Amino acid sequence: MSIVRELAKQAKAASRKLATLETAAKNDALLNVARQLLADRESILRANEIDLAKGKQAGLSPSLLDRLALTAARIEDMVEGIKQVVELADPVGQVMESWSRPNGLTIAKVRVPMGVVGMVYEARPNVTVDTCALCLKAGSAVLLRGSSNALNSNRALVASIKKGLEGTAIPVAAVQFVDTGDREAVDEMLRLNGLLDLVIPRGGAGLIRRVVETATVPVIETGVGNCHVYVDKEADPAMALDIILNAKCQRYGVCNAAETLLVHREIAPSWLPGALQSLRDRGVEVRGCPAVLKIVPEVKLADERDWATEFLAPILAVKIVADLSEALDHIQTYGTGHSECIVTNNQDTAAEFLQQVDAAAVYHNASTRFTDGFQYGFGAEIGISTQKLHARGPMGLRELTSYKYVVRGTGQVRS
Amino acid sequence: MSIVRELAKQAKAASRKLATLETAAKNDALLNVARQLLADRESILRANEIDLAKGKQAGLSPSLLDRLALTAARIEDMVEGIKQVVELADPVGQVMESWSRPNGLTIAKVRVPMGVVGMVYEARPNVTVDTCALCLKAGSAVLLRGSSNALNSNRALVASIKKGLEGTAIPVAAVQFVDTGDREAVDEMLRLNGLLDLVIPRGGAGLIRRVVETATVPVIETGVGNCHVYVDKEADPAMALDIILNAKCQRYGVCNAAETLLVHREIAPSWLPGALQSLRDRGVEVRGCPAVLKIVPEVKLADERDWATEFLAPILAVKIVADLSEALDHIQTYGTGHSECIVTNNQDTAAEFLQQVDAAAVYHNASTRFTDGFQYGFGAEIGISTQKLHARGPMGLRELTSYKYVVRGTGQVRS
Incomplete structure (x- = not known):
C-alpha cells in the first residue's frame, strides 16, 4: 500500500473515535495543542528559517516569502486562533430537524462530522494549524498536504500538534501529514475515494484548478474572486x-x-x-x-x-x-x-x-x-466556497459537517 | 464548439430566467407539460416500442426490458408524479436564516436554484420526466443523458416536455437532451465546469463509478447500498x-x-x-x-x-x-x-x-x-445520496437547491 493511502487509512480509523467525542474532550485536546505549540515555538521558528532560506535561494517573491514567514507573534496568533475555535459552539450532534411519520417512525436529521477532510494548500504554515483546529473541533480527521516550500515549517507544526494530542481524547492519528514534495502524492490523495470524504484546496487559481481537475473525491472549490x-x-x-x-x-x-x-x-x-x-x-x-x-x-x-x-x-x-x-x-x-x-x-x-x-x-x-467567516459572525473560516454544492461563501465549523438521518421505530416495516 | 457544450450553454442561459420565476408560473408550466405528455401518449409508446424491439434483439435482460417498457398506465403515473411535484412547496427564495451584525449589516441566507443540473442515467424513461419536474420546480435547468437503449423513448418524452413548455414562463431551452449514444459526449458533459453546477448519476454501481471517476464538475454519488x-x-x-x-x-x-x-x-x-x-x-x-x-x-x-x-x-x-x-x-x-x-x-x-x-x-x-424521499415525507425523490457532501440520504426538492448570502448595508466598509 502506498504511504498516502496508509496515512488516509489511519486518519479514517481515528475519525471514527473522534466522531463520538464530547465537546469538552475535544476542547481540552485543542487547548493542549495550543500549549504545545507555544512550548515548541523555538523549534518551529528554526524549521521555518530553513524554509525561508531555501525560498530565498529559489527566488520566491517577497509576498510569497512573507506568507511563508513565521514569527513569535504569528505563532501566538495561531495559538489565539485555536483558543477562539475552542470557544465556538460544537455543531456535531445538533438536531437540525425532527419529525414523525403517520406510521409512527420518528426521523431526526442530526449533524455529524465529515469524516476525513483533505487540505491541499500553498506555502502558508498557518493553514496547517487553522485546519487542524477547525476540523478536529468539527469532529473530523485531517490529511494535510502543504506546499513543498513550507515542508520544514509544516513538519515542525504537525509534530508539535501531534505531541499536543498525546494523552488527550483525540487520537494522534487524527492528524496526518503528507510529508513529501512530489506531485504524485497529491494526485493519489485526490483519488482516495472511500477514505477521504472531502478535499478543500486553498491557494491560487492554478492550484484550485488542478485539484478540481484531478480529484475524484468530493471537492469544495474555494477562493477565486473576480x-x-x-x-x-x-x-x-x-x-x-x-x-x-x-x-x-x-x-x-x-x-x-x-x-x-x-x-x-x-x-x-x-x-x-x-x-x-x-x-x-x-x-x-x-x-x-x-x-x-x-x-x-x-x-x-x-x-x-x-x-x-x-x-x-x-x-x-x-x-x-x-x-x-x-x-x-x-x-x-x-x-x-x-x-x-x-x-x-x-x-x-x-x-x-x-x-x-x-x-x-x-x-x-x-x-x-x-465576505469572510469572521465578518459574518461564524467565528472561524476554513475558506470561501465559490461552488453551489454543499457550502457557498464563507465556511465555518458548520460547513465542515454532514448529517445523517436517525430513524427510530417500534418494528415498522414497509408495505 | 461541441454540441454538448452548446446544449449546456443554452441550459445555462435559460437557467438565469428560470431562477427568477414565481412558483405559480413554474407550476402552470409543469401542468402544461403534464397535459402534453398525455396528449402525446401514442407517439411516446410507439417510440418506446422501437427501443424495446432493439433491446430484445440486443439481448437485454427481462428486468432491464421491464424498466425500459412504457405503457399507458406508466405514462399516467409519470403525469401523476408531475402533479404531485406541482403541489410541493417551492424551496426557492426561502430565507433559511437571517441576522444582523454589530456594524448594522443584515445578512440573509436565501435558498437559490442550483443552476444547471446534469443527469446521467440508465434505461428508465421515467427518470427523464421525474428529473425535469423536480429540477424545473426547484428552478434549475437540466441537461439529460439517458441510456442509448432508451434513446427513442427519451427523444419522444423530451420532445413532448419541450412542446409542453412552449408558451409558458419556463424557457423551452431549460430542458436539454444529449441526443447521441456515444460515450465521449458523456465524458465531455462531466467536465463542463462553469456550465454544469451538479451532475447526478442514477443507475448501477458501474455507471456511478464511471461518473465519479470522470467528472470534474461536482457530483452527488447515489444509490449503491450494501x-x-x-x-x-x-x-x-x-x-x-x-x-x-x-x-x-x-x-x-x-x-x-x-x-x-x-x-x-x-x-x-x-x-x-x-x-x-x-x-x-x-x-x-x-x-x-x-x-x-x-x-x-x-x-x-x-x-x-x-x-x-x-x-x-x-x-x-x-x-x-x-x-x-x-x-x-x-x-x-x-x-x-x-x-x-x-x-x-x-x-x-x-x-x-x-x-x-x-x-x-x-x-x-x-x-x-x-430510506426513500416519499417515506420520509419529502413528497419527491431524485435519488439517494451516499456521500457526505451537500446532501445525504433521500434527496427531494430542497436538496436540489443551493443558497446565497444577501447582505444589505447603508454604506458599510471594512476597516
Missing part, C-alpha cells in the same frame, strides 16, 4: 466612492477584493473623474473601456482579458454600462460567483440585482470585503 | 424476523434492501434457524459464515466477496458476531454508507449503534426500506 462593484445611476456618490475604495484598496491580495468597477452611464460623467482620481491617488492602475477613456482620457485602455482577470493587485478594470441589464450580463459573463455589489438608493434596482446575480454573496450598499 | 440488519442479543425475535423479511424480500432490486444479516451469537442458536427457514421459504439463498453453518448446516458458505456485494437479488449474506463492536466493525468495513439497522430492546445499545454507524440513514427497530 468581484464587481456596480455603481447605479441612483447611487449616493460619496457612498459609492467609499465602497469602491474599500473593496479595491483595503487589501489587494484577497479573493473578496473588487477587480472590476461597473458604472451606469448616467452617473459616469459626474462621478467617474473624481473616483478614478482617488483610486489613482492610492496607486491603483485603472484600465477602462473606450467610454471611460472619453471621460478620463489618461486611463489605459482595457482589453478583453482584463474583464476576466482576478488581479489581486492595485489594478482595477472599469466599464461604463448602459443599464442594470448590461451590468448583470457583464457579471454573468466574467464573474466567478464570489462577491458582487450594487450601490444604489433605488430599492427596486437593488432587489433585482440581489436576486439576479448568481454569486455566493451579493451586497447592497456595502463593500465586497465583508 | 445495507445491514443487525439483530442484537436483546432483540425482540418476532420483530427481528419481520424486519429482516421486509428489508430483504419486499423488493430485491433496490438500494435500500438488506444484503447482509448480522446476528449476535447469544441470540443466534434460538433465532437463526427459524429466521433462515422463513427467508428460504421466500426463495432467498442464504450464504453464511462458518458459525452460521454450525447452526444451520444446509446453508451455503459465504466467501469474502459476499460481505462486499450489493446483491440486488434474493441472496442474503449472514454472519454471527460476538458483540456490537464486531457488528460495527463489519459495517464500517463493508457498508456503503446507505442504510443500516439495529434490532434491539436495549436503548443504550441502540444509541451506540445509531451514533457510531456512519451512514446516510440509521434505523432502530425499523426496516432499511424506509
Whole structure:
C-alpha cells in the first residue's frame, strides 16, 4: 500500500473515535495543542528559517516569502486562533430537524462530522494549524498536504500538534501529514475515494484548478474572486466612492477584493473623474473601456482579458454600462460567483440585482470585503466556497459537517 | 464548439430566467407539460416500442426490458408524479436564516436554484420526466443523458416536455437532451465546469463509478447500498424476523434492501434457524459464515466477496458476531454508507449503534426500506445520496437547491 493511502487509512480509523467525542474532550485536546505549540515555538521558528532560506535561494517573491514567514507573534496568533475555535459552539450532534411519520417512525436529521477532510494548500504554515483546529473541533480527521516550500515549517507544526494530542481524547492519528514534495502524492490523495470524504484546496487559481481537475473525491472549490462593484445611476456618490475604495484598496491580495468597477452611464460623467482620481491617488492602475477613456482620457485602455482577470493587485478594470441589464450580463459573463455589489438608493434596482446575480454573496450598499467567516459572525473560516454544492461563501465549523438521518421505530416495516 | 457544450450553454442561459420565476408560473408550466405528455401518449409508446424491439434483439435482460417498457398506465403515473411535484412547496427564495451584525449589516441566507443540473442515467424513461419536474420546480435547468437503449423513448418524452413548455414562463431551452449514444459526449458533459453546477448519476454501481471517476464538475454519488440488519442479543425475535423479511424480500432490486444479516451469537442458536427457514421459504439463498453453518448446516458458505456485494437479488449474506463492536466493525468495513439497522430492546445499545454507524440513514427497530424521499415525507425523490457532501440520504426538492448570502448595508466598509 502506498504511504498516502496508509496515512488516509489511519486518519479514517481515528475519525471514527473522534466522531463520538464530547465537546469538552475535544476542547481540552485543542487547548493542549495550543500549549504545545507555544512550548515548541523555538523549534518551529528554526524549521521555518530553513524554509525561508531555501525560498530565498529559489527566488520566491517577497509576498510569497512573507506568507511563508513565521514569527513569535504569528505563532501566538495561531495559538489565539485555536483558543477562539475552542470557544465556538460544537455543531456535531445538533438536531437540525425532527419529525414523525403517520406510521409512527420518528426521523431526526442530526449533524455529524465529515469524516476525513483533505487540505491541499500553498506555502502558508498557518493553514496547517487553522485546519487542524477547525476540523478536529468539527469532529473530523485531517490529511494535510502543504506546499513543498513550507515542508520544514509544516513538519515542525504537525509534530508539535501531534505531541499536543498525546494523552488527550483525540487520537494522534487524527492528524496526518503528507510529508513529501512530489506531485504524485497529491494526485493519489485526490483519488482516495472511500477514505477521504472531502478535499478543500486553498491557494491560487492554478492550484484550485488542478485539484478540481484531478480529484475524484468530493471537492469544495474555494477562493477565486473576480468581484464587481456596480455603481447605479441612483447611487449616493460619496457612498459609492467609499465602497469602491474599500473593496479595491483595503487589501489587494484577497479573493473578496473588487477587480472590476461597473458604472451606469448616467452617473459616469459626474462621478467617474473624481473616483478614478482617488483610486489613482492610492496607486491603483485603472484600465477602462473606450467610454471611460472619453471621460478620463489618461486611463489605459482595457482589453478583453482584463474583464476576466482576478488581479489581486492595485489594478482595477472599469466599464461604463448602459443599464442594470448590461451590468448583470457583464457579471454573468466574467464573474466567478464570489462577491458582487450594487450601490444604489433605488430599492427596486437593488432587489433585482440581489436576486439576479448568481454569486455566493451579493451586497447592497456595502463593500465586497465583508465576505469572510469572521465578518459574518461564524467565528472561524476554513475558506470561501465559490461552488453551489454543499457550502457557498464563507465556511465555518458548520460547513465542515454532514448529517445523517436517525430513524427510530417500534418494528415498522414497509408495505 | 461541441454540441454538448452548446446544449449546456443554452441550459445555462435559460437557467438565469428560470431562477427568477414565481412558483405559480413554474407550476402552470409543469401542468402544461403534464397535459402534453398525455396528449402525446401514442407517439411516446410507439417510440418506446422501437427501443424495446432493439433491446430484445440486443439481448437485454427481462428486468432491464421491464424498466425500459412504457405503457399507458406508466405514462399516467409519470403525469401523476408531475402533479404531485406541482403541489410541493417551492424551496426557492426561502430565507433559511437571517441576522444582523454589530456594524448594522443584515445578512440573509436565501435558498437559490442550483443552476444547471446534469443527469446521467440508465434505461428508465421515467427518470427523464421525474428529473425535469423536480429540477424545473426547484428552478434549475437540466441537461439529460439517458441510456442509448432508451434513446427513442427519451427523444419522444423530451420532445413532448419541450412542446409542453412552449408558451409558458419556463424557457423551452431549460430542458436539454444529449441526443447521441456515444460515450465521449458523456465524458465531455462531466467536465463542463462553469456550465454544469451538479451532475447526478442514477443507475448501477458501474455507471456511478464511471461518473465519479470522470467528472470534474461536482457530483452527488447515489444509490449503491450494501445495507445491514443487525439483530442484537436483546432483540425482540418476532420483530427481528419481520424486519429482516421486509428489508430483504419486499423488493430485491433496490438500494435500500438488506444484503447482509448480522446476528449476535447469544441470540443466534434460538433465532437463526427459524429466521433462515422463513427467508428460504421466500426463495432467498442464504450464504453464511462458518458459525452460521454450525447452526444451520444446509446453508451455503459465504466467501469474502459476499460481505462486499450489493446483491440486488434474493441472496442474503449472514454472519454471527460476538458483540456490537464486531457488528460495527463489519459495517464500517463493508457498508456503503446507505442504510443500516439495529434490532434491539436495549436503548443504550441502540444509541451506540445509531451514533457510531456512519451512514446516510440509521434505523432502530425499523426496516432499511424506509430510506426513500416519499417515506420520509419529502413528497419527491431524485435519488439517494451516499456521500457526505451537500446532501445525504433521500434527496427531494430542497436538496436540489443551493443558497446565497444577501447582505444589505447603508454604506458599510471594512476597516
